[in-house]
Each structure stands twice: as C-alpha cells, then as structure tokens.
Amino acid sequence: MNARHLIAVEPATRPAMHAALCEAVVASGGTVVAPAEASGLVFADPAAADAFPAILAAGPAIEWVQLPYAGIDGFGEHLDTTHQWTCGKGVYAEPVAEWILTALLSAFRDIPRYAQATSWPRQAGRNLLGARLTVLGAGGITESFLRLIAPWGCDVTVVRRQSEPMPGANRVVTTDQLLDAVRDADAVIVALSLTDQTRGIINRTTLAAMPAHAWLCNVGRGGHVVTDDLVDALTKNTIAGAVLDVTDPEPLPDGHPLWHLDNCLITPHVGNTPEMGLPLIARRVADNTRRWIAGEELIGTINIEAGY
C-alpha cells in the first residue's frame, strides 16, 4: 500500500504538460518517480502513444495507467486487463460546450460579416434568447451545454438513441424522430461521437427538413456531415448557415467551396485546444492520484471490452 504514492509521469516530450501533470501528482501527495519504481503511470504526451510500450516495459510494478485523452484514442492496441486504465473522460466537455455557445452567438449575431467590414455595416442579428435548439447526442458535451444555456430560456430538444429524459432539455426524442426534431429548429447542433450509426447523419434529407432560417453547428466529427450535401444546401440557401469545428476532409483543403461561402464559418477543431485542456486534465490527474493513494475508486475508468 505504501508504494502507491510513487507515480511516474512519462514521457517528458511535451514539457508544459509534463510539468503541469507532475505538479498535479505532487499536489495530491504523490511522488514523481521513474517507471521502474512506480505503482501508477500518468501518460503525459497525447501524441506519443508509440512511446508507451517501452515505458510500461520499464515499470513492472505499474498497476494503474492514466491516459490524457477524453477516450482511448491511439491506445486501443495497448489496452490490457492486467492494468487498471483511466482516461480524461468528461473533463474536456466544458470548453467544447463553450464552443457551441460561441458558434450559436456568432451565427445569430452576424459576427463573421462584422469581422470583415471596413465601413459601418448594415445592422442585423437575432437573439439566441428563447431560441429553439435541437441537439444531436446526449453525452458529456450536451450535458455541459445544457448547463451553460440554462439561463437563456431556450426550447431544447435532445435527440438520442434511448429516450431517457435529460436535465435541462425540454424534451428528449429518439433518433428515428430526427427529421421531426429539426423541422422547426433555429439551430441544429451535432455533438455525437462518430459511429456507423451516426456517420453522415446530416445529409441531403436532414438538411432539407431544416427550416431556411436554421443554422447547423457541428462539434462532433467531420464525418457526421455529408460535406457535398452541406455545400449544396449553403449554396442554395435552403438553411441559414453552418458553423463547423470539424470537417470532412479535415483539415479542409485550400480552395474547398466551404472556404468561400459567406454563410459558413469554420473553426480549426478548437472545441478544446491543448491549452484549454491542460488545466482540466491536470485537475483529473490530481483527483485520481489522491484517490489512488487512498485506495478509492478512480474516475474515468476505461471499459476494456467496450473500448471507451
């Protein structure tokens, strides 16, 4: 039990992250040691999954591995049942929910047009206050979004696989009711994870069901939207516009038609940036270190069989 405070934080290839996570371990009563002595490993470079096997091989006493991702990302092949695995599940939801508010307000309030003006522009814009919003997906991002949007008096429909109620949503419907759920929306927000069931969920048919004044906001994955169908809808103005934090292909290549549509705002996958995420994952590492040392249940445990 005594060795549980000995935690490795590796690799050190991303200095700012390494420093922040070491600090988090120490703040929770841990001691940062080399893998050879460690009972736990905090993996400290999201881009260096390849370095993992060598680190683990050097740490025969490591029982617990904390990953820096929201999911398992590049670790699928490394997962085993001999270690206890945790990740940053849920910690990155808040900045992504903040992005949704940013996207909605920028779109409704006409910010992209104002940002390009070099003389006093025509007044425009409408309110998000009291708007009708349809959110696809009922995970952590939607949960955080509903918390942030609560004071705005919006009418929110959540579309999810099972029709369990969700605090903060005015109603929850199942995916087979998607077309009805977007029919009178002021904005449709995609906050799904990408699966075979959700790929291409925003397509010609979904877009055609949306009213002409509705905006699309995609903070899921590029593959949720059939890009050619979206270009078509935006070109013909069958919807008001789109704000995309993810695209297909991504990054969107130079010369792509979406770059030149007035009613399309593209942000470069910044729902959660490394800078925003670092204090959040550090807090999770601090929390789990404290729990590990105390022998308590860890947060964000990975279900090896389910792979998330």
Add this chain to the structure above:
Amino acid sequence: MNARHLIAVEPATRPAMHAALCEAVVASGGTVVAPAEASGLVFADPAAADAFPAILAAGPAIEWVQLPYAGIDGFGEHLDTTHQWTCGKGVYAEPVAEWILTALLSAFRDIPRYAQATSWPRQAGRNLLGARLTVLGAGGITESFLRLIAPWGCDVTVVRRQSEPMPGANRVVTTDQLLDAVRDADAVIVALSLTDQTRGIINRTTLAAMPAHAWLCNVGRGGHVVTDDLVDALTKNTIAGAVLDVTDPEPLPDGHPLWHLDNCLITPHVGNTPEMGLPLIARRVADNTRRWIAGEELIGTINIEAGY
C-alpha cells in the same frame, strides 16, 4: 373607470411596430381607438418624437403615455407632470447582455480571425469559463449579464457609484477603485449610461492599467472610450483587443484606423436591434395595458424630475 380600456397607438408610421403594439393592447383587453377617445397613448414610432405634440393635442382625455424607449430619449422637452409617463425601462437589457456574451466569446475564441480565413487557420483561443471579468455599471444590462454568465464560473467584479452588493457579482467596488479593478481582468466591460462622470472613463490611464491579455468590450456609449487612446493601446498591443458596439464618432467613418486593426471588432450598435426589441416592448405594452385597465401600478414609470 370604464374608458380606461380605450387606448390610442400612434403614430402608425412604422407599420410592423404599430401592428405589434396594437396586438399587445388588444391581447390585454384594450380597444385601440383614435387619440380623441383615448385614456392612454402608446407611442409607436421611436423616430417620430416630433409627431408627439399633435397627437397629444388631439387627445384631451389621455392620462397615461407609454414610450417605446429604454429611457426618455427625444421626449425630454415633452415630459410634463399632468400625464403619467412610462417607458421600456429594463426591457431591452437582455439582448444587450446577450451581445456582451457574444463579444466575449468571439474575442476569447478568436472568431474574427477564423471568419476571414480561406485556408485551415492556426489553432488558438482561450476559455471564458472561469475568466476574471470587470463590469463598469450596475444597471439592468449588468443585471441581465450576471444572470446569463452565472453558469460560467467567472470571477466578476462590478464597478459602480455606490458599493451596494449585486447578486451574481463576486465583489462590488466603487468608481474610485476602477484602476485596481481592471488590473487583473481578462476582460473589462463597459455597460454604463453616459454622464459627465462616465464620459471618457476608458482613457490612456485606464487602458494602461489593464493587463496585456485583457479585452475591452463597450456596449455603453461611444463617448465612454477616448477613441485615440484606444487606437494607441490597440496599435501597441498594450491590451489584447476591443469589441465595440458603440463608437465615437458613430457611425465610425470610412478609413478610421479602428477598421484596420486586427484586434478590434466593431458591431454596428446592435446590442438591441429594432427586430430584437419589438417583441420585448410589445410584452411591456401588454403588461402595462392590463395594469392600466385594472387600475394597478404601471411598470417602468419615468421620474420626471430625474429625467429617467
């Protein structure tokens, strides 16, 4: 008492507003009549204050006048103590508070740069979640803003004349502590009314006290900011940037240096547009019509001596 349901809605020079306000009167049990028969007058064109004396002269039985403004605007010379006066005090605060959130999120999340990109832009942005905000002014706009920002976990300092506490603010300080209050702010928000005391409150000294990463958001009046001092601060990057819904001069003339600064976003006085405001003032008219007919106290009464 019986004649109190007879309300004039004049002039009819702005058809959409006239229709909406007539509808509001009728919905509350009123009957829309000519001024000659009316006990109350709902003034229905914000730009037509000049038409007021003739309307009032035609309505000898008019006891109550409802103005369509947040204040008294062009009616200063018309106010008298023989009528009861009400205005739209407070009703326009919510869209303006929504503008503040739009400005902060656009600024923090780098939306103006993304809006101008024609190839995949560099990732940037920081969170409004948990930010330190300093708000100048403690009126209806600040009240609404504090309500909207509540879930974001921000640290909010309100600067006002008297140091009365304000629900939702972490602290309230008086104007003499302004420089201290902006010194560690991530954003400084001006939501004041323009008086001799507040004119030019954002000047060389205030700007110099703000940290280099701080944004300025002005939703008060252009005269609150000394424009040349702001241009200087933005050019030298002594602050991060500014989002201005009001300017001095306004409209900002073509060729003005503010149009060409990357770190300045200008919106054309759209905190509350006529389209956003119409349903809000209509609700106030409906409310006051019901109260007038029932002989209850009206909302948004104008203090003739104070002039607001």
